[in-house]
Amino acid sequence: MKHYLWLPFLIIFxxxxxxxxxxxxxxxxxPPPMPGSFLYKIRLVSEKIQKYWYxxxxxxxxxxxxxxxxxxxxxxxLFEYRQYLLGTQALKKSDVxxxxxxxxxxxxxxxxxNISKNMSFIKDAGLKHIEVLDKLELQVPKTFVWKPEKSFxxxxxxxxxxxxxxxxxxxxx
Amino acid sequence: MKKILIGxxxxxxxxxxxxxxxxxxxxxxxxxxxxxGIAFKNRQIITFLYLLIILSFFIFYFLFLLxxxxxxxxxxxxxxxxxxxxxxxxxxxxxxxxxxxxNYITTAKVLFHYHENPYIVMPIxxxxxxxxxxxxxxxxxxxxxxxxxxxxxxxxxxxFGNFLLILFNFKLVIVLxxxxxxxxxxxxxxxxxxxxLFSLNPLVVVEALVASHNDIxxxxxxxxxxxxxxxxxxxxAVIFFIxxxxxxxxxxxxxxxxxxTFWQTIRKKTVDWEKAFYYSSLLMLIAFFLSxxxxxxxxxxxxxxxxxxxxxxxxxxxxxxxxxFSFGLLLRYVPFMLLGTHFGVTPFFKTALxxxxxxxxxxxxxxxxxxxxxxxxxx
Numbered sequence: 001m002k003h004y005l006w007l008p009f010l011i012i013f014x015x016x017x018x019x020x021x022x023x024x025x026x027x028x029x030x031p032p033p034m035p036g037s038f039l040y041k042i043r044l045v046s047e048k049i050q051k052y053w054y055x056x057x058x059x060x061x062x063x064x065x066x067x068x069x070x071x072x073x074x075x076x077x078l079f080e081y082r083q084y085l086l087g088t089q090a091l092k093k094s095d096v097x098x099x100x101x102x103x104x105x106x107x108x109x110x111x112x113x114n115i116s117k118n119m120s121f122i123k124d125a126g127l128k129h130i131e132v133l134d135k136l137e138l139q140v141p142k143t144f145v146w147k148p149e150k151s152f153x154x155x156x157x158x159x160x161x162x163x164x165x166x167x168x169x170x171x172x173x
Numbered sequence: 174m175k176k177i178l179i180g181x182x183x184x185x186x187x188x189x190x191x192x193x194x195x196x197x198x199x200x201x202x203x204x205x206x207x208x209x210g211i212a213f214k215n216r217q218i219i220t221f222l223y224l225l226i227i228l229s230f231f232i233f234y235f236l237f238l239l240x241x242x243x244x245x246x247x248x249x250x251x252x253x254x255x256x257x258x259x260x261x262x263x264x265x266x267x268x269x270x271x272x273x274x275x276n277y278i279t280t281a282k283v284l285f286h287y288h289e290n291p292y293i294v295m296p297i298x299x300x301x302x303x304x305x306x307x308x309x310x311x312x313x314x315x316x317x318x319x320x321x322x323x324x325x326x327x328x329x330x331x332x333f334g335n336f337l338l339i340l341f342n343f344k345l346v347i348v349l350x351x352x353x354x355x356x357x358x359x360x361x362x363x364x365x366x367x368x369x370l371f372s373l374n375p376l377v378v379v380e381a382l383v384a385s386h387n388d389i390x391x392x393x394x395x396x397x398x399x400x401x402x403x404x405x406x407x408x409x410a411v412i413f414f415i416x417x418x419x420x421x422x423x424x425x426x427x428x429x430x431x432x433x434t435f436w437q438t439i440r441k442k443t444v445d446w447e448k449a450f451y452y453s454s455l456l457m458l459i460a461f462f463l464s465x466x467x468x469x470x471x472x473x474x475x476x477x478x479x480x481x482x483x484x485x486x487x488x489x490x491x492x493x494x495x496x497x498f499s500f501g502l503l504l505r506y507v508p509f510m511l512l513g514t515h516f517g518v519t520p521f522f523k524t525a526l527x528x529x530x531x532x533x534x535x536x537x538x539x540x541x542x543x544x545x546x547x548x549x550x551x552x
Contacts, residue, residue, distance in 0.1 A: 053290065053293070055288070055289070056288050056289030056293075057289075058293075058298060059290045059294060062293060113287065113299060114299065114300040114301050116300065118298075
């Protein structure tokens with residue numbers, strides 16, 4: 001019997017390694033209006049207006065993180081519907097917004113603001129993003145050839161772009 | 174007799190200003206040298222003193238109204254009383270009954286010091302900010318309208334970073350708005366009874382001059398907007414009315430009355446201002462009753478309808494109800510002051526004390542006006 005004492009530990013170990021990617025209690029928003037819908041145009045206009053409403057370094061930080069979250073959820077939804085070109089574009093936007101978050105906090109720190117809470121917020125967000133991206137990476141093909149109707153086809157390096165997104169988030173951890 | 178009365182009233186004001194400092198919060202380190210904790214350690218005594226103050230205020234209030242009725246005091250005396258009331262209570266500690274003034278200051282700090290949008294960023298996000306030690310509701314984004322936040326920049330910036338100076342700058346701004354409302358009530362009514370009815374109402378005195386609630390600023394822009402409309406200055410009237418909405422949003426409920434009076438004015442038709450103010454007071458009373466939807470009925474919300482009640486004091490029922498509310502709402506502080514908790518029986522007693530005076534007034538009106546006869550004769 002004592003030879004099998006290690007068995008529960010092994011089960012726990014495998015269970016843990018196979019089901020957890022990166023886990024975070026951070027909550028992502030609902031999928032926003034998708035490209036092609038009329039509401040998507042309104043969303044883009046509101047995004048531009050909100051850029052000014054969220055003034056201040058903390059405000060800009062919140063804005064960038066919010067937009068990064070939204071575009072990540074958009075990318076995830078589009079990938080799931082195999083809209084790889086639009087998905088890749090959304091993911092790039094999410095990356096840009098995510099990489100803008102930290103510089104705003106650094107500027108806020110220079111202004112004498114305490115940024116510790118927001119730094120941990122970035123980490124939580126980064127973990128959650130990586131969790132989503134990890135799962136997404138398993139679902140998408142390595143590459144995808146996009147054939148537009150009146151233009152030359154182009155190859156989308158899906159896994160590579162997801163890995164790049166993960167790398168951007170990893171820097172925040 | 175008159176001099177004795179005014180002298181005693183000044184003594185009461187000085188006593189209130191003194192008592193207010195017994196309520197200095199232990200976390201309010203700017204006044205740590207005068208912190209006594211008396212108000213928190215001797216709840217029964219402080220409740221008794223508070224009740225004594227409220228009752229004294231009401232006795233003086235009714236005496237002044239009686240003297241006006243008997244033409245024993247004139248406009249000059251009333252002017253002196255209004256100036257003195259605000260002048261003395263300007264020095265009172267504002268967070269005696271409510272901490273809202275700290276919230277105004279902290280919100281102003283978010284915008285004018287940290288340069289962040291107070292509608293997005295909460296004061297609590299600025300960890301280690303010293304104001305957080307005594308600011309309540311720091312975990313909320315700005316609750317007030319954008320015009321109030323902009324206005325609050327004046328006292329904040331003129332404080333040059335000195336908290337006590339900022340605090341008294343805010344008190345000064347509120348005092349000026351109080352004078353403004355009193356002035357426009359006088360200009361509209363040309364009746365000192367109306368002025369006293371509002372300006373020396375104990376609830377107005379306590380909530381506007383001691384606690385420095387910004388509701389008085391909102392009502393300044395509303396009353397002045399109606400004044401400009403009476404004077405046919407429609408442009409100014411519209412601007413001031415919009416500004417009043419952007420202080421605390423509540424006056425949005427007056428839009429029907431404002432549009433009606435505005436329309437009549439530009440068509441050069443006569444406006445029944447008595448009726449307009451009567452409906453305004455009713456609408457503000459409705460807003461007052463709707464306030465529990467958001468949080469609860471706070472005593473200073475009575476400032477929303479009291480200026481209009483002052484302008485239509487001929488409507489006796491409305492006047493009695495307003496006065497009963499003024500008394501009941503000030504009693505609302507008693508359960509917490511005595512028990513030191515917001516839970517248990519406190520909410521029940523708060524509600525009971527608010528409405529019992531109104532209930533008695535309604536019974537009085539019911540029998541005095543023989544309403545029961547009218548009701549039964551209809552059936």
